Amino acid sequence: MRSLAVSYVRVAGVERISPRMLRITFSGDALASLMEDRPDQQMKLCFPRRGQDVPRLPEPHAEDAYGMRWYEAYLAIPEPERPLMRSFTVRSYDPGPGLMAVDFVLHDGGGPATRWACAAGPGDVVGMVGPSSAYARPLPGTEGLLLAGDASALPAIGTILESLPAGARATVCVEVADAAEEQRFDSAAEVTVRWVHRDRGESLLDAVRSAALPEGSAAAWLAGEAGTVRALRRHLVEERGLPRSAVEFSGYWRRALTQDDAPTEEDLAWARERAAEA
Template sequence: MTGLLEVTAVRRVTPRTVRVTFTGEYLEALEAWPDQQLKLMFPPPGRPVRLPSADGDVMRWYQAFLAIPAEERPVMRSYTVRDRRPALAEIDVDFVLHGNAGGPATSWARTAAPGDVLGRYGPDAAYRRPLPVADTVLLAGDETAIPAVSSLLSEVDNAVVFLEVPDAAEEQPLPGDVHWLHRDDAPHGAALLDAVREAKLGDGSVSAWLAGEAGMVRALRRHLVGDRGLGKRDIEFTGYWRRKLTQDDAPTPEDLADAAEKLG
């Protein structure tokens, strides 16, 4: 479903996280499910949002999106719905501010204000994933995974949660027993991988949900499959972002292998 979103409120929930509240058509009827993702479309500087003039299946929609002239075509990025208020036709989306530079989404979020307008595609139930099922469910990720983990914890009551963030100021209130790991000056994902390696996950069945920086997610999967003996089908994973690369850059061989595994 395509439409426009208008910003109604902006607030910093941590020093590096901006929560933006949007309103828009059809949000009052938006079906809820955990880890609900949508695509946001950021217009070129000084231009209004131009949406594709096609509905129907995603491939036809995407072809119409690519047909928009490059100078008018929005930049598209995937985000997770952090919260929703159907009675007010509102959703919240959290933006993590990556460093001082960042791409178009980070740049937009730094100066976002009520009245700003973005485009959206979704959320589309075709991309809804089943909840992980096992005696123990491992949820692990970095700060970009917090919105999805928050929604999963509303449905999963046997989760062991590990979240790596830059420092203590980036922790957010979440239900359940969450193990917060502070990156400080260590490489991204090192603290998370160490903690998962040492975690006691019980004697029963285990499934895992992993999200965050793609290389970090890949390392976690290698550990869970190679060292813990989890089946590949027992791991739901998403590389939300790539160090030194954007969603506009060509996929690496590792990215292609990940995509093939998810489809297999």
């Protein structure tokens, strides 16, 4: 068991791909050994505090693949110096020049990741924890797949669709602020996309309720705001009859809470359920 992957990455380029999303490309000496050939690679970025050029990170411990000892050392850093850590999905990796792309949703109100991304320029440094195969959860094995999520799920949805083979079928429901946030997906699979626009009063839950599941054995992948993901999963399992094992789900963020806030009882219950199904 190898230790948790902790490294520094440097901004190589910034591209605005929609009014509310930035694509930031990173380079780093460790990227070649960390990237894997699979979709939905999740990791954490650590942003420097005010007055820091480079975030302060503890060293990884040997035989600590799940990062518990590292996280204890991270919490032991005095809060004014402790980097602000947020979760992201690797949007793409180009092994030739060794570049990793990460998409940042620019949230209203501007949290630490949004503020950093809006000011980022070539040469800026952040810390990276992961990606780690210890947390990899394979997609349900099926020819028909429902993908549903909000804007925060767009990077993962893009990588999943790009990985699907010819002959697969996917129905995609994505909630975004408005039509300007729509993206184009490339896939060898047969893909149907329903864009859900908040400015028109549309909701992701309503879109999934009205969506036709792919024919044959269907499975689902859900991600986004935790409360919405829970409601989507209940609908698919209790009302549409999908087996629990056929629904992969992840709450990327919590309304009115950040990753710095303690988990709620509902968060803990959900984590236990995910662990039991792993």
